[in-house]
Amino acid sequence: MDFKLTEEQGILKKTVRDFMEKECNRDYVRECDEKEVFPEELFRKLTALGWLGLRVPIKYGGSEAGTMELAIFLEEVARVMLAAARIYYSLYLIGAHYISTFGNEEQKEFCLPLLVKNKIRFxxxxxxxxxxxxxxxxxxxxxxxxxxxxxxxxxxxxxxxxxxxxxxxxxxxxxxxxxxxxxxxxxxxxxxxxxxxxxxxxxxxxxxxxxxxxxxxxxxxxxxxxxxxxKGWEQVLKVLDHERFCLAAANVGGAQAVLEDAIKYCKERYQFGKPIGKFQMIREKLADIQLEVDAARLLTYRTAWMVGEGIPCSKESSMAKLFSSETYMRAAWKGVQIMGGYGYMMEFDMQRHFRDAKLTEIGGGTSEIQRLVIADNLGL
Ligand SMILES: Cc1cc2nc3c(=O)[nH]c(=O)nc-3n(C[C@H](O)[C@H](O)[C@H](O)COP(=O)(O)OP(=O)(O)OC[C@H]3O[C@@H](n4cnc5c(N)ncnc54)[C@H](O)[C@@H]3O)c2cc1C
CATH class of the missing domain: 2.40.110.10 (Butyryl-CoA Dehydrogenase, subunit A, domain 2)
Known part of the structure; x- marks a missing residue:
């Protein structure tokens, strides 16, 4: 058993992180959010790097990346801009996945190369x-x-x-x-x-x-x-585990961003003559966020690995989706509290996490439905 990323996965993680921090800075993220603007520029750059085709077979112009690589990619994109990871998932990945899994040759040849070039969205x-x-x-x-x-x-x-x-x-x-x-x-x-x-x-x-x-x-x-x-329902069920670990990976990235922003704020904000990160009740919140982010990441990576190995994992994928989304929501809730009034202000990013995180407990199957799936797998 090995908890390390491979050398290539480590390089991928760093490459995506560097790219996102450079090409998708905070001002850009805020502008897209506040003005409700689709991040076209970012997706043009992702296209140029060939990253729209991660899930597309090489034969159709993609790179046929593994499931762990996909999880790493989505986590790093979401760490900077959750909406971009959700767009990647909803407008590109779902189409790529359904068509490469269930499409006939004509459908694959038509759709997949266009998708890789960002000439078609789903x-x-x-x-x-x-x-x-x-x-x-x-x-x-x-x-x-x-x-x-x-x-x-x-x-x-x-x-x-x-x-x-x-x-x-x-x-x-x-x-x-x-x-x-x-x-x-x-x-x-x-x-x-x-x-x-x-x-x-x-x-x-x-x-x-x-x-x-x-x-x-x-x-x-x-x-x-x-x-x-x-055959539609059968098809939905076949790709469900894949979809859940992808959503989970994005949730982990969002929660990680909350953690990093909260830690930075706690070092800079002084009250009663001390940085607020020295107060025990604030430290407890940060410790809990860190704990849950790591646990969510491990659940997500395990599911990505199982899906990649072809091991049935509806219980594990529901656990990853459920825990990662609730982790993100709890982290954002604590993050706003840690920042006090500033957390509630539109000019800081924490309020965006607070709003975006809520969706992750609903879309792609609510938390209640994930709990039903887990319970159904307990042999009750
Ligand atoms: C921003 C956003 C984007 C979305 N994008 C898409 C998309 O691209 N494509 C798409 O098809 N859908 C999309 N959805 C829909 C999403 O998947 C559904 O909202 C979700 O599956 C829940 O369905 P519902 O909203 O009708 O809630 P309901 O099913 O009416 O549920 C209401 C409440 O009852 C609970 N509940 C329901 N059944 C049970 C049960 N058996 N046991 C216990 N509790 C239960 C639910 O958990 C929830 O708390 C999106 C939703 C949102 C908010």
């Missing part, structure tokens, strides 16, 4: 107004008419929706089957006639927009079916 539309945690109860329907599916329904909370080029839309293709067996996945052109969008205002993650998506008799050619008919 969004993932599973959630509906009446089906959130119970996602398999979705009702958006797709009925085959000749060579085309006709899609009707409504999706909500679609990260990137309108700014994506292709949306992976989960649809019901068999109303008579058991709910998990009648679902398929369609690649839908985001500008298709019949699609309209409503932008949703939200608490955090301001650099990327969130949409409700209305589908009114949208025609989708049958060649845009991803994987088999009625």
């Amino acid at each position: 969004a993932f539309a599973l959630t509906e107004p009446n089906s959130g945690s119970d996602a398999a109860s979705l009702t958006t329907s797709a009925v085959l008419d000749g060579d085309e599916f006709v899609v009707n329904g409504q999706k909500t909370f679609v990260t990137g929706g309108k700014i994506a080029d292709l949306i992976l839309v989960m649809v019901r293709t068999d109303k008579t089957a058991e709910k998990r067996r009648g679902i398929s996945m369609l690649l839908v052109d985001s500008r298709s006639p019949g699609i309209t969008y409503r932008k949703l205002k939200k608490l955090g993650l301001w650099p990327v927009d969130l949409y409700e998506v209305f589908l009114d008799a949208v025609k989708v050619h049958r060649r845009n079916l991803l994987g088999g008919v009625n």
Whole structure:
């Protein structure tokens, strides 16, 4: 057993860290956040370095990085800008992963090289107004008419929706089957006639927009079916562990940033003639954040390793996702408290962590759902 990163992984971590600190400084992060601007410039630079294709097979222009490398990359991106890691995940990684895992040759050849060059973006539309945690109860329907599916329904909370080029839309293709067996996945052109969008205002993650998506008799050619008919739910389950460790890695990066900012502040802020880092109650908070960040990182790396080895790990991936998101939220809560009134001010970064961290306990399966998965694996 070895808890060290390999030499190459260590170099990757340092390279991504140096890149993010240089090319994505605090002013840029704040500007994207406050003005709700998509970090185009950052993604142009990530593209130039070939980092959009980490999950894409070499054959299609990617670098086919390992799962540990992906975790390290996402952690370091999130340490500087959580929103960038979430954008990477929602608009690039999900598309790359689903298409390289389930796509046919034509779909891979079309989508993956474009994705690596940042010429195509994806969004993932599973959630509906009446089906959130119970996602398999979705009702958006797709009925085959000749060579085309006709899609009707409504999706909500679609990260990137309108700014994506292709949306992976989960649809019901068999109303008579058991709910998990009648679902398929369609690649839908985001500008298709019949699609309209409503932008949703939200608490955090301001650099990327969130949409409700209305589908009114949208025609989708049958060649845009991803994987088999009625295989959609199976596909979602197959990639779930991978998605959870990626989200967990980003959460670890966010929590690490809180820790570093809080430590710096505690050395600079004097009250009662001492830096506040000398006060026992402040030190306790910092010790707890450090403890949890390390534990979350270990859970995340273990899951990344298991996924890479092909070892089933739904319990472990849920533990990593759950603990890392609650770690980030608790760290941000303590971070604001440590900074007192300044923590509450928009001109400091801690308030952004406070807002962004909350999403991590909800998106990608809520903490309650992760606990259900863990409990279901205890042989009760
Ligand atoms: C910013 C943001 C971005 C998102 N991006 C996307 C995206 O790109 N694509 C997408 O498809 N979705 C996306 N989502 C949706 C997200 O995955 C859902 O919000 C999440 O799965 C929860 O669903 P819900 O909001 O409908 O809550 P509900 O399922 O209605 O849950 C409400 C509460 O009940 C609890 N609960 C539900 N069922 C149980 C149970 N069986 N036992 C115990 N407690 C339970 C939940 O944990 C929660 O606390 C996003 C959400 C947000 C906020």
